[in-house]
Amino acid sequence: MNEESRVPTEPIRATAHTSLSIAASYLLVLTDLIIFVFSFVLAFALIHETFGPGDIHWFAGFNFNPPASTGQSFIWKGMPTPMWNDFYPYVTGILIPLPIIRFLVMSRLQLYRIRGEISLLEDAIETFRGVTIGSILLIVVAFSLGGGRGETQLLTSRRVFPVDWMICMAGCIGSRALFRTAQKGARRAGHNLAPVILVGRGKQAEMIHDEIRNNPVLGYRIVHVVDADGGDPDLEKHLATLPGLIAETGAQEVFFASSKITQKELFPVVMNSGWDVQFKAVPDLLGLRPKKVDITRLSNVPLLEIFVDPLRGANGAMKRVLDLTVALSALVLLAIPMLVIAIWIKIDSKGPAIFKQTRMGLDFRPFPFFKFRSMRTDVDHKRHEEFMKQVIQFGEGKVDEQTGKKIFKEADDPRITRIGKFI
Template identity: 35%
Template sequence: MSENDGFVRNNINQFAFMYRLIDIMLIQLCLALASLLYIDKYDTKYFMLGLIANLSFIFFAELFALYRSWRASSLKEMLFYASAAWVMTLFPIFVFLFFTKQTEYFSRVVLGTWIISVTILLCAWRVLFRQILFAMRRNGRNTRSVGIVGLTKRGIDLYNEIQNHPETGYKITALFDERGPDRIEDKYLDYFRGGIDEAVRMAQEGKIEILFIGLPMQATDRINGVLKALGDTTVDVHILPDMFTYNLLHARMGHVGEMQTISIYDSPMKGGYQIMKRLEDISLSIGILALIAIPMLVIAAAIKLTSKGPVIFKQDRYGMDGKKIKIYKFRSMTTQDNGDDIKQATKGDTRITPLGAFLRRTSLDELPQFINVLQGDMSVVGPRPHAISHNELYRKQINYYMLRHKMKPGITGWAQVNGWRGETDTVDKMEMRIKYDLFYIRNWSLWFDFKIVIFTVLRGFVGKHVY
C-alpha cells in the first residue's frame, strides 16, 4: 500500500495562479485557432462558449484540488484530474448549447478539434513544466530547506524519502534530537545539529523553512514546548503522524457554536466529494449495465433452467453508517440464508449449484449490485458488504472493524484487488481485509477509484479462495 495518508490537507501550489492562467488561455486559444483554421471566424458567440468553458473548468479544477502542490505526488494522478476536470466541463457546455438552441451555429469539426486539442495540451504542458521543475530541483534550485526534530522511525522514514526523491525540492538542512552525537547513527551525523533548543534557534534565524516534528505523540509536553517556542518564528511546522494519528479517519477541524472540535472518525464523503462520488457511481453503473444487460439475461435464464428458486437473491447487509440495506445477487446456492447465523461458502460446499460455483468464482453473481449502485445504496468502489451476522461476529474481534461503514459498500474494492476476497476462515484474513478497507477510506480519491476499477478488470474477477 503506497498511497499518501489521507489525513493531511493538501498544500497550496506556489505556481497555482500561473497554472490557472495558462489553463484559461489554453482553452480560449485552442477554440480560437480551431475556429479560424476551419471556418475562418472567431466571433463573440465562440468567445462566450470559451468563457463558459473557462469558468466551468476552474470550478471543477478547484473541486478536484488540481491546483494544489504536486511536489511529491503522482504524475498520473495529476493528469487524471486535469483530464477529469475537462471532461466534467463538457457537461455545462453541452447543456448551454442545448437550451440556447445554438447547436447548429457551432461547427462540430471545430468543437471536436477543440475538445481533443485541449485534452492533449492540458496534460502536455503539465508534463513539460513538471520535468523542468524536477530538473531545477535536482540541480539545487527551487528547493526548500527542511529540518526534522526527533530521529524516531517516522523521522527517519521522512529523511529517507527526502534523500531518495530530490525532485520534490525538499533539502535536508538539519536533524535534531535530544540524544547526544554518540547515540546517533553515523550516517545522520553530517546533518545532526543538536537538540530542540538548537532547532528553535535555527528557525528563529531563518536557516530552516520547514520543520517536521517526529516526536512520539505521547510526548505531549515536549511537543507543546516546541510548538510554543516556534510560535516566535515564521517557519512552516508539520507534525509527523505516528500510529495514533494513523488510526484517525479523515480528521478535520469543526465548530459547535464557538467551540472548536476535531473529528476523529469521519467519512470523506462530504460536500463536493460526495457529489463527485455519486456522479462517478451513476455514470459507471449506467455504462456497465448497458454493456452487461444481455449477459445478465442469459445468466438469469440459465439459473432458472438449472435449479429451483428465484433468480435474484436478496440479502440484508450494513450500508453507509451501518444502516441496513438489501443487496441483490444472482442466486448461486440451493438455500437463501439471511438470518442471524450465516455460514460462509467453503470449498466443496454442497449448497452451491454447479452454475453458482462458476458465477461465484468469476464474481458474475454480483452483477445485479449495479442496480444497488443506481439506487444509491452501494458504490462501484468501496469496502465489500459482509453479511450482518459476520459483522456482528467480527466487530467484537477486530479493532476499528465498523469504521469500514464510513463509506458506502462497493462491488469491488482495494482489499479485493489485492487478493483479500472470498472465504475468511480465520480472524487474521479478515483483519487483512479490514486493513485494506480502512486504507482505502483514509486515502480515497477519484484517482484511487480509477486505479481499483482498472485493477478489477485486469485481475479482480477471480480468486483462489472464492467458493
C-alpha cells in the first residue's frame, strides 16, 4: 500500500470537521433540552382538569395586565388562572431538575456522540432507555421534594409523569431520526467525517481502507496511510512519524490494522500524540462479522466470543416486543384470509392444513417452521429425493427444456396440490 498515492493529507478539512461536530452536538443537546421541558408542560396541560379546547392558545404569550382578582403580576394569555396557580409550584420543584437529570442520563448513555456508525434502531433503543431512566429518577426526585405540594395535588402529578414520558419519548426518538438522516446526507456529501490515520499492511488494512472509502456513512475519512507492519526493520521509524502526522493532519483517530505491532512499540506513540486522539486496533475476527463477535476475558487474558447473538439483554427484549407486536397485528388483519385458505386446503386434499418442518436458521441454528400445506401426503417422494441428491452431490440442477436454464426444484412436481400452485 503506497501512502503517497493512496490517500492525500487534508488538515484544513479536519479542522472544519471538528467545528461541525461540536456545533452538531450542541444543536442536539439544545433540541433535547427543549423537548424535556416542553413535554412536561404539555403533559400537565393535557391532563389538567380545567384544560379544554378553548385553552390551547395559552402558549401564545404573556398577559401582563391580568384581573386584580388573580393576585398575579402576569399570566399566560388564554390560560385559566387556576391552571397557572396549580402549575407554578412545578417550576421550582420539577422543571429545574428535569432537564438536568435527563441530560445527565442521556450523556451517560453517549446519546450525544456524533462520531461513528449510525444505526436508527440502536439510537431508538438507547433513547428509550435514557428517557425511561430519566423519568424514573425524575419521579423519585419529585416525590422526595414533594414539589411544594400537598397529598391531593400529588395525585395530579402522578397522572402527569406517564404522559410526559410518552411525549418526551416520541419527541426524542423523532428528533434523533431526523438528525441522523440529515447526518447521513452530510456524510455522503463529504461532511462530518472524522479524519483518521491508518497504520498497517495486508488484507486487514485493505479491508479497513476500502470499507471507509466505500461507506462514507460510517463517518470516517482516511487522511494518511502508514504502510508498515510488525517485524519491519523500519517500523520504529514509521511509528516515530505518527505524532507529527497527527498534528499536521488533525487526525482524531489512529487505526492499527496489524496484530504484530507490540505494546512496547505503541507506547511512545500514544504518549507523544496527545490525549485527545483515540487509538484503535483492528483484531483478527477469523473472518466473522463484527456484530457476531464479543470481547470477554479470562482473568487478565482477553477472549473473543464468536457467533454471539447481537440482540441480547435489553436490545433482545426490545426486538422481541417489536416482533410480537408486528406479528400479532398481522395475524389479526389476516385472520379471515388465512382461515379461508386453511378450509380450502382441507377440502382440496387429505391431511393437515398446517405443515411443520425444522429448518436451519442463522448460525446453523434449527428452528420450527410452520406453513400452509401445499403438497399431497399420499404421493411417493422417491422422485423428489433422487432429484435433490443430484443437486446436493453435484451442485447442478435440472436444465429447463424451454429456457435452457438450470432449475433447482421440479417445475412439474406431482406432489403439489391445486391450491399449492396458488399459494
